[in-house]
Amino acid sequence: MKAIRTLIVDDEPLARRGLELRLARHADIEIVGEAGNGRHALQAISSLRPQLMFLDVQMPGIDGFGLLRMLPATQIPLTVFVTAYDHYALAAFAASALDYLLKPVDDVRLDESVERARARLAARKTEDHYERLLKIIGTLPAAHRSRIDGFLGDEDPGAGGRLTIKDGNRMVRIDVASIRWIDAAGDYMCIHAGDETHVLRGTMQQLERRLDPRKFARIHRSTIVNLERVDQMRPHVNGEYFLVLDSGHELKLSRSYRDKLKLFT
Known part of the structure; x- marks a missing residue:
């Protein structure tokens, strides 16, 4: 069974630890790193090249969407959003993201996210994934956009x-x-x-x-x-x-x- 290199990005240490413990139930998930903010996540993605990332949407400084915008498209891992966002945004995630998880994270939903990642990697559709991620930006509320509709x-x-x-x-x-x-x-x-x-x-x-x-x-x-x-x-x-x-x-x-x-x- 080939390991899936995984990065956890969340500004809350307890949230990162909780995800790490839950993901330990999956033998093919290899946690290669963690990051507590967007800046450290940029460095981790560049050096560790994870295939899968669990990404907190709301973080101080560079938030989850800001992180995705700053990455070269070909470096964006398969991304599962971890969020407490409203239903408007969740509809966008459901249509375009690999998956999204609501805090507090439910084990059943986490397992579904991991299974989606396995299927996507097996089908080698990662390029389609980062194109979808960029399109998410166009559906966000104005406060979370940068130069949209230009x-x-x-x-x-x-x-x-x-x-x-x-x-x-x-x-x-x-x-x-x-x-x-x-x-x-x-x-x-x-x-x-x-x-x-x-x-x-x-x-x-x-x-x-x-x-x-x-x-x-x-x-x-x-x-x-x-x-x-x-x-x-x-x-x-x-x-x-x-x-x-x-x-x-x-x-x-x-x-x-x-x-x-x-x-x-």
Whole structure:
């Protein structure tokens, strides 16, 4: 039986301990780490590469949704939300997340979550999972959103070095040089710029037309990277590579985009 590498993220030590004890009943669940806040979770995911994560939604500082927005899409583990959220949000979780658990956690529901994780990993549908997670952001109440329902501005950012997006009735200008990478999932995109992540509606094709191809490259069907932010490149498997950014984040260069290797040499 192959172990499922699992990370527990919750700001309450007793809650983490409770999940750990309950998960011990499953022989194939290997707890590889725990994190008490979003910042430590970012580090743990990067170094431990868990396949499954139990994630508390409400945490001080970087909350559960903020953590997901800050991660490269290909590093997001299968995620089970642990929450005390209202029914509106639960409907979104049920439609898009692997699963959600209400506090206090019920053993039967926890077992169901573990079984869902087993089935998803067996079917190798993790890529579909992180696309669904990004779409969750678009269904959240306003207090838990970041730049939702923005549309790309019409102007070319090349001349002024800024990209304009529409956020409700106001325009937000992003310094193009500050963009590290962009993830796309369906009708949503996450623009990771500086310490912020801007989530907006749009397509990769729309955004690619507005970015300088000498500075921004498509390295995956759902990822664009700023070439000037890449510090290292290391081979992976089957012709794939990992790109290490100046922020420490790692992005996968898919073998379908191996022609882009020349841009990094």
